[in-house]
Amino acid sequence: MAEILTPEEIIKQGEPVFVKTKLMTDNTLSYCPGCGHGVAHRITMEVLEEMGIGDQTIGVAPVGCSVLAYEFMNIDMQQAAHGRAPAVATGIKRLFPEKYVFTYQGDGDLAAIGTAETIHACNRGENIVIIFVNNGIYGMTGGQMAPTTLEGMVSSTSPHGRDVEMMGSPIKMTEMVATLPGVCFATRQAVHKPGLVRKAKKAIRKAFENQKDKKGTSIVEIVSNCNSGWKMTPVDSNIWLEENMLPVFPLGDIKG
Amino acid sequence: MAKVKGAIVVDTERCKGCNLCVVACPTNVIELNEEVNIKGFNYAYPKFHDACTGCTNCATVCPDMVITVYRFKPAKA
Numbered sequence A: 001m002a003e004i005l006t007p008e009e010i011i012k013q014g015e016p017v018f019v020k021t022k023l024m025t026d027n028t029l030s031y032c033p034g035c036g037h038g039v040a041h042r043i044t045m046e047v048l049e050e051m052g053i054g055d056q057t058i059g060v061a062p063v064g065c066s067v068l069a070y071e072f073m074n075i076d077m078q079q080a081a082h083g084r085a086p087a088v089a090t091g092i093k094r095l096f097p098e099k100y101v102f103t104y105q106g107d108g109d110l111a112a113i114g115t116a117e118t119i120h121a122c123n124r125g126e127n128i129v130i131i132f133v134n135n136g137i138y139g140m141t142g143g144q145m146a147p148t149t150l151e152g153m154v155s156s157t158s159p160h161g162r163d164v165e166m167m168g169s170p171i172k173m174t175e176m177v178a179t180l181p182g183v184c185f186a187t188r189q190a191v192h193k194p195g196l197v198r199k200a201k202k203a204i205r206k207a208f209e210n211q212k213d214k215k216g217t218s219i220v221e222i223v224s225n226c227n228s229g230w231k232m233t234p235v236d237s238n239i240w241l242e243e244n245m246l247p248v249f250p251l252g253d254i255k256g
Numbered sequence B: 001m002a003k004v005k006g007a008i009v010v011d012t013e014r015c016k017g018c019n020l021c022v023v024a025c026p027t028n029v030i031e032l033n034e035e036v037n038i039k040g041f042n043y044a045y046p047k048f049h050d051a052c053t054g055c056t057n058c059a060t061v062c063p064d065m066v067i068t069v070y071r072f073k074p075a076k077a
């Protein structure tokens, strides 16, 4: 009969099986408690660490809550003007084709002000990775309606819910750019449950492997919460996400 | 069969008390403390630590990288 160890003994004698990646800095994340941005950052950095390419990668931070991503991701980063991350990433990748280049963008950044940059970088098949965190709202500026806001969803600029007659329907950017020949991989993931986090990480890995193989643009959408903007607790926001976001933005590979 | 045992270390001062690790733990190890940390958050702690299997679910969903997980597999007798 094996002896029963106390937790303290397990910590001393056991193997560490989950340790914060060194590619995240020790800075306290500026995100609200429970916000999915933290997990999306971490798994992106874990992929770079596992591929051993942290020192060969340049990230492009957006405008939005993740504007400070360069404070948290312990790699070379450039911050871009609102929506322009794919254009900035294009320039970086073309100057340094041997580097791995990715953008990290919210839905306001990627699907509203940056629509043109997104579509044309994808259409050119720029050999970059786009990490697209879709929380259906402008989190940073106080919860305004985004192009991705759901029908009937209340936001500070749609207080009676999004009226699709007047404001159009939630835009599915990942499906849209998947139609372009330049895009080799388009997938939609989530990070609110352990199994989904592990899947999302695999998708990000595949995206960076595509870049290594010079296959073109990979876009990994991550459906995420904005518990502050949605005005819910973190746990409730993840339940709401599952019940309301996922039917409109279903998870899985769209292309590649 | 030797049973894998786990344990967690919570970096109390980094915790934002979001409760996501609590709902992610399959064996209900974690609870939020009634005490608060220096930022005023009710921080997570392993209340029923002996039930931990080291599955890493809590750390996987923690947005703030607060939790480190250890696992110990006793050698077969």
Ligand SMILES: Cc1ncc(C[n+]2csc(CCOP(=O)(O)OP(=O)(O)O)c2C)c(N)n1
Binding pocket: A063, A064, A065, A066, A082, A105, A106, A107, A108, A109, A110, A113, A133, A135, A137, A138, A139, A140, A141, A146, A226
């Ligand atoms: C040119 C310009 N227009 C508008 C803004 C204001 N602004 C800052 S963040 C933001 C939206 C961010 O939303 P999203 O990309 O979804 O990021 P989130 O905060 O939700 O992660 C806007 C409109 C700005 N900073 N610059």
Ligand code: SF4
Binding pocket: A030, A031, A032, A035, A036, A037, A065, A135, A139, A140, A225, A226, A227, A228, A229
């Ligand atoms: S406002 Fe929303 S997106 Fe921004 S940090 Fe808070 S929860 Fe996250």
Ligand code: SF4
Binding pocket: B006, B007, B008, B024, B025, B026, B027, B028, B029, B030, B046, B051, B052, B053, B054, B055, B056, B057, B058, B059, B069
């Ligand atoms: S490692 Fe698994 S069992 Fe242990 S506290 Fe975390 S979620 Fe619970």
Ligand code: SF4
Binding pocket: A034, B010, B014, B015, B016, B017, B018, B019, B020, B021, B022, B043, B044, B061, B062, B063, B064, B065, B066, B067
């Ligand atoms: S998930 Fe992380 S930040 Fe949230 S309560 Fe648990 S340990 Fe604290």
Ligand SMILES: [Mg+2]
Binding pocket: A106, A107, A108, A133, A134, A135, A136, A137, A138, A139, A146
């Ligand atoms: Mg957003």
